[in-house]
Each structure stands twice: as C-alpha cells, then as structure tokens.
Amino acid sequence: xxxxxxxxxxxxxxxxxxxxxxxxxxxxxxxxxxxxxxxxxxxxxxxxxxxxxxxxxxxxxxxxxxxxxxxxxxxxxxxxxxxxxxxxxxxxxxxxxxxxxxxxxxxxxxxxxxxxxxxxxxxxxxxxxxxxxxx
Ligand code: T46
Numbered sequence: 001x002x003x004x005x006x007x008x009x010x011x012x013x014x015x016x017x018x019x020x021x022x023x024x025x026x027x028x029x030x031x032x033x034x035x036x037x038x039x040x041x042x043x044x045x046x047x048x049x050x051x052x053x054x055x056x057x058x059x060x061x062x063x064x065x066x067x068x069x070x071x072x073x074x075x076x077x078x079x080x081x082x083x084x085x086x087x088x089x090x091x092x093x094x095x096x097x098x099x100x101x102x103x104x105x106x107x108x109x110x111x112x113x114x115x116x117x118x119x120x121x122x123x124x125x126x127x128x129x130x131x132x133x134x135x
Contacts, residue, residue, distance in 0.1 A: 001077050002135065003091035004070050007058060011085040020085050022058075022110065028087065030056045030112035037062075037108045041101035048097040050122045051131070056112040058087040059098075064105030071095040073131035081107070093134050095127055 009027055012019040024032040041047065048069075059068060065082035072094060079088055087110075090096060098107065113119065121127045 001070055001072065001075050001094070003072070003094050004077075005089045006079070007087040007089055009060075009085045009087060018084070022060075022087075024110075028058045028110055029089065032110045032112070033114055034111040035109065036111070037106055038098070038101075039106050041066075041098075041105070043101075043103075045101065046097050046099040049095075049124070050120050051093055051095045051127050053119050053121065053130075054092050054113065055116075055119050056092065057090050058110045059090065060084060060087045060108045060110070062106040062108050064102035065100070066098055066102070066105050066107050067100040069097040069099065071097075072135045073128055074135055093121075093127075093131050095124070095131075 009020045009022055022028060024030065059081060061081035062084045065080055068079045068081060068088060070077045081088055121130060
C-alpha cells in the first residue's frame with residue numbers, strides 16, 4: 001500500500017545470539033525522535049483506530065506476533081509482524097489498527113516526532129475526508 005512498506009534490518013547472528021542494529025536515516029527513512037513499546041495487551045483487544053497527519057513510524061514486533069490492519073480511502077491490508085528483524089513503515093494518513101497480540105508480545109515503535117496529540121486523526125469520517133484528498 002502507498003505510504004507503507006516492510007523494512008528488512010540486519011540480523012547479526014552468532015553463537016551468542018541475535019543483534020539487530022537500527023540507525024535513524026540509514027535503516028529507517030527518518031531521524032528517530034521517540035520510541036515507545038506496547039506490551040501485555042489482553043487477548044481480544046484491538047488498539048489504534050487512528051491515523052497521523054505528519055508522523056512517520058516503524059513498528060517492530062520484538063517478541064510474539066501482532067497483526068496490523070492498514071487502511072486508506074481505497075485499500076485495506078493486514079500485515080502480520082512476527083520477526084524482530086522486520087519493520088513495518090507507516091507514513092502519514094494511513095489508518096492503523098493493531099490486533100491479535102499473542103501472549104508476551106512486544107511491539108516496539110520508532111517515531112519521527114515527539115508525542116503530539118494534535119497530529120492524530122481519531123475520527124474515521126474526518127480521516128476519510130483527509131485521505132480522499134491524498135489517495
Ligand atoms: C500508533 C500506534 C502504533 C503518550 O503519552 N505518549 C506517546 O508517545 C504515545 C504513543 C502515547 N501516549 C499516550 C496517549 C494515550 O493517552 O498513551 C495513551 C495510549 O495511546 P494510544 O491510545 O494512542 O495508543 P495506541 O496503541 O492506540 O496507538 C499507539 C500510538 O499512539 C500511535 O501513534 O501509531 O501505537
């Protein structure tokens with residue numbers, strides 16, 4: 001889908017385990033200003049239900065798996081994240097919902113901006129209005 005995509009990171013694997021380095025503007029297409037992680041999501045819970053106006057993010061599932069539903073005004077796609085060396089890039093004006101978190105799953109998010117609630121579009125009708133201008 002336009003404005004989204006999978007990124008493959010380096011997986012440095014030796015007899016001591018795996019290490020994945022991620023550098024801003026090199027491995028992800030922006031300077032990283034913020035990280036956060038989502039853990040201990042109860043079974044059956046869906047998070048998200050919003051889009052961002054300007055924010056760029058990369059989602060990485062460090063443990064377990066989680067499904068991400070991506071929507072714009074025309075398309076819908078579900079991506080399963082279950083590999084810590086894969087990132088899902090989500091650019092501006094993509095609606096997202098995160099669901100089917102497995103027990104013990106850890107979703108790490110790298111973000112291009114500091115937290116700003118005014119960047120969120122949480123109403124789906126407002127979102128469609130904006131997205132139709134773009135897609
Ligand atoms: C996104 C998906 C993947 C903060 O205070 N600072 C932060 O940096 C963030 C991300 C959230 N918050 C507060 C705002 C809410 O009161 O934490 C609370 C839960 O946030 P929210 O309901 O937006 O969480 P999710 O899981 O629906 O969405 C989050 C991100 O907010 C969003 O940008 O793309 O993860």
